[in-house]
Amino acid sequence: MDSKKILENIANLLIRSENRYQAHSKMKSQFERLCKDKTFIFDALKDCISKSSFWENPDNLVFPLYLSGDIIITINLFVPIRDKSKNISQDNIHHH
Numbered sequence: 001m002d003s004k005k006i007l008e009n010i011a012n013l014l015i016r017s018e019n020r021y022q023a024h025s026k027m028k029s030q031f032e033r034l035c036k037d038k039t040f041i042f043d044a045l046k047d048c049i050s051k052s053s054f055w056e057n058p059d060n061l062v063f064p065l066y067l068s069g070d071i072i073i074t075i076n077l078f079v080p081i082r083d084k085s086k087n088i089s090q091d092n093i094h095h096h
Contacts, residue, residue, distance in 0.1 A: 003044035006034070007066040007073055014071055045075070 010027065017023035034040050048054055048063045066073040 001039050001043045003040055003047060003065070006040065007044065010073065011066055011068060011071040015069075041075075 010030070013027065014020055014023050044065045045063055048065055054060065054064075061077040063075040063077075064072070065075060
């Protein structure tokens with residue numbers, strides 16, 4: 001599987017879209033399929049961790065899969081929630 005090509009195609013669809021909110025909505029089923037596709041995830045993660053720059057930050061909780069201009073596709077890791085709740089809320093996530 002060529003995860004780079006798939007991620008590039010997604011990025012190009014977003015770049016060419018006049019309304020990125022609508023583009024995200026139209027691609028929702030594609031995102032859901034990719035999130036369940038273990039071959040895609042394995043290939044994308046393998047490409048990510050194969051880059052020596054990934055290992056320069058030992059505190060990294062993000063796997064950058066595609067970075068180009070203002071298109072960023074990542075896998076984020078979240079530590080277990082202290083209160084053991086199953087739902088992630090804005091209180092559980094710290095954004096920069």
